[in-house]
Amino acid sequence: MRAIGGLRRWRHNPLCRTTDLVEAWTALTVLLLILLLAPVAGVLTGKAAYAALQRSVREQHASRHEVAATVVRRTAESPFRADPDGGSGRGTRTRVLAEWSAPDGTLRRQPVLTGIARPRAGDRFRIWTDRQGRVAARPLDSATATVHAVLAGFGAALLAAGAGEAARRTVVRCLMRRRYERWDQAWERAGPDWGRTGAGS
Numbered sequence: 113m114r115a116i117g118g119l120r121r122w123r124h125n126p127l128c129r130t131t132d133l134v135e136a137w138t139a140l141t142v143l144l145l146i147l148l149l150a151p152v153a154g155v156l157t158g159k160a161a162y163a164a165l166q167r168s169v170r171e172q173h174a175s176r177h178e179v180a181a182t183v184v185r186r187t188a189e190s191p192f193r194a195d196p197d198g199g200s201g202r203g204t205r206t207r208v209l210a211e212w213s214a215p216d217g218t219l220r221r222q223p224v225l226t227g228i229a230r231p232r233a234g235d236r237f238r239i240w241t242d243r244q245g246r247v248a249a250r251p252l253d254s255a256t257a258t259v260h261a262v263l264a265g266f267g268a269a270l271l272a273a274g275a276g277e278a279a280r281r282t283v284v285r286c287l288m289r290r291r292y293e294r295w296d297q298a299w300e301r302a303g304p305d306w307g308r309t310g311a312g313s
Contacts, residue, residue: 131287142280146273153272158265165257172251176240181212183235187223206231214245222247 187207205225214220224247226237242248 129291131291135284135287138280138283142276146276150269150272150276154265154269157268158261161264162258162261165252165261166254169252169254169257175243176248176251177215177243178238179212179241179245180236181210181224181226181239183226183228183231183233183237184209184211184221185233186231210237210239212239212241212245214241215243216245218245220245 185208187209205227206229207223208226208228208231209221210224210226211219211221220241224239226235228235228237231237240248240250
């Protein structure tokens with residue numbers, strides 16, 4: 113709105129310089145571009161991210177399986193670790209040696225993290241594995257993917273708006289440099305006698 117007001121104010125002003133008009137028109141143009149292009153960039157980016165993330169969700173859910181594992185024993189090294197998948201409510205996880213059956217029926221045994229507070233041999237818990245029965249991360253869920261896509265869209269819209277504002281500032285900086293150069297030239301033309309007209313010197 114300041115850009116429109118600036119154009120109206122400067123249009124018929126005798127003190128208006130060309131650089132003033134260019135600055136006002138640049139501000140108005142960038143404002144309109146931000147209002148039009150930033151939402152479009154956000155929507156397109158969000159849609160692309162949503163499609164890619166939902167495809168990843170489907171692939172992960174197809175390739176990963178939740179299986180029951182049995183605690184063999186606690187491991188001596190690194191007994192407690194932070195849960196990489198959980199929030200603050202889950203607390204720490206304990207490293208244990210566990211065994212489970214792979215999809216092909218073979219028995220797998222390796223150290224894993226469990227949420228059991230004091231695990232004992234024979235305790236059962238759930239883990240995620242890939243098609244070969246190796247431990248895998250929990251698959252991404254659809255709601256989380258949607259949130260990531262929305263954030264990507266907002267980020268793209270903000271980036272587009274920031275790029276427009278950066279372009280406007282660059283133009284204004286160039287215009288200011290040009291004004292200063294013209295003022296310096298005007299002062300040089302005025303010379304050392306400026307302000308002494310008719311003083312007899």
